[in-house]
Each structure stands twice: as C-alpha cells, then as structure tokens.
Amino acid sequence: MYNPQLDSDGSLRHLLTIEGLPKRVLNQILDTAETFVGVAERDIKKVPLLRGKTVCNIFFENSTRTRTTFEIAAKRLSADVINLNVGTSSQSKGETILDTVDNLIAMHADMFVVRHAQSGAAHFIAQHVPDNISVINAGDGRHAHPTQGLLDVFTVRRYKPDMHNLRVALIGDVLHSRVARSEIHALTTLGVPEVRVIAPKTLLPADVNKLGVQVFHDMKTGLKDVDVIMMLRLQNERMNGAMLPSAQEYFKTFGLTQEKLSYAKTDAIVMHPGPMNRGVEIDSSVADGSQSVILPQVTYGIAVRMAVMAILGGRNVGGNA
C-alpha cells in the first residue's frame, strides 16, 4: 500500500501519523531520541546537524506550547526557525493553504511543521511539496498528533523498558483525543501485550472494540495491576453537552486521585499530555506526586522532536549515497 510517509526504500519521508509506521522506523525514532536526551543535559545544548536549514512552523491553529517545543527542537539542531501564525495573517486576507506553502517554498524552507484544525491538512501539504522538503504533522483536527504519541511512548520506554511485559491504561476522552489512537497503535506495535481504555461510554468511539484494547468503565477494575497510566485531556467544551453531567461528577468517577491510583501497581507511572485540568481529570496531589512523569514528558518531547527532524533532515534526497 502507498504510504506517503515513507520513501521508496522504506525510510521516513514525512511524519504525518503513527499509523502505518513500521516497528523499524518507530524504534529508529525512539533510539535517536535517546541520543538527544543527553544533548539537553549539556551546557551547550546544540548540535550542528541542521545548520543552514530552515524550519517553518506553519500554525493555522494556535498552539503556543506545541509550537514552542518544535521551535526549541529545531534551534537545538542549529536550524533557522520561522514561525507563522497563518490564522492571524495571510489566510485572513484570503490566501489559500497552497499559496501560503508555495511562498515558503520559494523562500527555500527545508522542513514544514504544520498545525491545522482540519484533519488531513498535513497530508495535503505533504503531497504538494517538492522532494527536498519534509512535512511534520503537529496536530490536525481530531486525526493525529504523531510527535505527542511518540513522546508518550518514549516516556513509557524510558521508565518501563521491558515493553513486552506491560499493562497500559488510557483514561478519559478517547473519542475526541487525537493521540489515543496513535498511542494504542504505537504501544501495540512495540510489543505491549495489554492496552486498556477506561472511560464513560459517551467518550468512547463506536468502533472501540476494533482498536485491540480492553474496555473498562470503572477505575477500580480498570486500574488493577496497571504499570502505566496515561491520562487524556478532557476538553472543557465537552462538559456542556450531553456527554458528561458535570466536571465534579466526572472527577468523582474518572478523576485520578491518590485513592484510585492505589489500585494500580505501586510503581506505576502517571502521564498526562497537558494542559492539565486539575480537579477534573487529575487531582493535584497525583499530578505533583512521586509517580507523576508529566514534566519529564515535556523534556522528552523536545528530544523526540529533535530525533524526527534529524532523521528527516538527513534524508538522502539526491539518491547517490
């Protein structure tokens, strides 16, 4: 099957979604990220790999946090970075996406990091760009946010290296999450034998049984003997509809408190992609507690994004090795 993310020789061409990435490529990204974790701990947190290259962060939808992590990652690789908040500039003047992209190509950009509210926007741009340009999806609608999924898996692997012997639980809004599917896919590909989702029925997709996960609607049974707890962000706007009664009610049933955390293994780690709703999906004492790896996730996010950019930036475009 044609996979626009891979070159004809099977190496990474763009990063659009985790689905369809072979285990070999996943491991290549995670192994490379290990190298970059060390770089961030040095006095000089920069390596010269992308010297002279230009990375364009094209954000059709605002996301300061994601844009900042990509910007830091690119700068630590010595790239020049240009940030475009297109939502507030050209597009409001009526320019099409491809006109915006063509202009950046004419300015000799080498890599695009794309964020868009519409699913498939990054794919669309990837199909349009010439051979020497790679596209990284930084979130497209409800569809995918591959670097978030990768950094979560990287965090799991760092704390629980024996992935073939793990029980992982994803808790919360699986239905609207753009990372849940990617994470389930990546965890399964890397050999995690048991992935669970814990959520009210209203926050699960209709085809949840096809995801290869065990479904729970109750924290006590769902968290039993779990090694890794991945909280999903509960978007406040979902609260007002018919999906959930109230934030307090949700917290009572599915919010991660110390008491509910005690159902999991004593050395279980707690993850959250941020931004957190304290007191809604997670209690402050858990978020700031000893089992929380929420801030290390942010640190590893930089290393994973550096790895993806370093792999894409070193593609052999000419074809002569």
Next chain:
Amino acid sequence: MHLPNPENLLADITAQIKAQLKPNSALIGIHSGGVWLMNRILQSMAQDSANAAVQFGAAQFGPLQFGTLDAALYRDDYNQRGLKSESKPSNIAFDVQDKHIILIDDIFYTGRTTRAAMNELFDYGRPASITLAVLINRGGAELPIAPQIVGAKILLNANQNLQLSQDSQGKLQLNLESNSHV
C-alpha cells in the same frame, strides 16, 4: 593479508596510555569499537593497579574518569548519509573543562570521525589537551589529524574495509573485507 590479533596489542596500548596519564586525565571512548577498547584498557589498568598500585595511574591520581562519545551528530557526511540508526547516546558524566582527554578509537582512517568527536567534546567544555589513541592506523588521513598512540599500523587500500568486532566473551577481533566494486 596478515592481521594482528587485537588482544596482543592491548598491553602495549595500555602501557602507552599509562605513560601519558596526568593527575587530571580522563579517557573517552568513541562508539562502538573505541568503547570496547577503552573498557578493556580500564580493566587491565585496574588489574595492574591492584598489583602495583604505586607505579601507575589509579592509586596515584585517584580514580581515572571515563566517558563515551558518539560523534554521529557532528559528522560531516550527515547531508549525504543521514543519521545512522544505530547511533548511541554520548555519556560524559564529568566536567571536561581543563581535563587532559585521551580519546580512544578502534581504527584511524580519514580523521573525520576524530574531527567530529573533537567538535562534540568542545561542546562539553574546553579540555586542557586531547590525545588520540587507536588500535590500528590504517593510513589514508584526509585531515591534518594523526593519532599519537597507535597499536599497529597497516596500510590498506580504499576498497578495503577493516572493522573491529567483539565476541560474546568480550574478545576483540579484526575483520577485513575487500569491496571489488569500488
């Protein structure tokens, strides 16, 4: 071609390195072969210092610091070859500033790996000096860089590929392949 047995070169390299040690010396092995070599050198130094503590480094200067380095992020052929997927993290847990660094690699060829390693090293700090120690100098330097400590010198052609390997018991071995297509 007759290849030397690396096991027989270890004692000589170790002795040459010991002769260079100063109170603030540190060893850094370049992945992967240089790290294997460094580990063997450290082992043999540990045994020696147990036997003759007064004579050599460890007891005299305190424990010898060491680290590992993978210069993949500093290589000059990144734009042609990309990142090798087997690159490993560098691990230098001590302060490089003002140290006499002995950089250890398995095979010296063009000098490009050494250049990349030195560039990386300077991002950790400003060493007092860098000495290059290699198991084999196969000739063919393309840069004004040369190893000061050499186990053996063998002149090879560009179509020959010399590699160090380590077996499951930790024994080192040299393998030579000729590529007739080049």
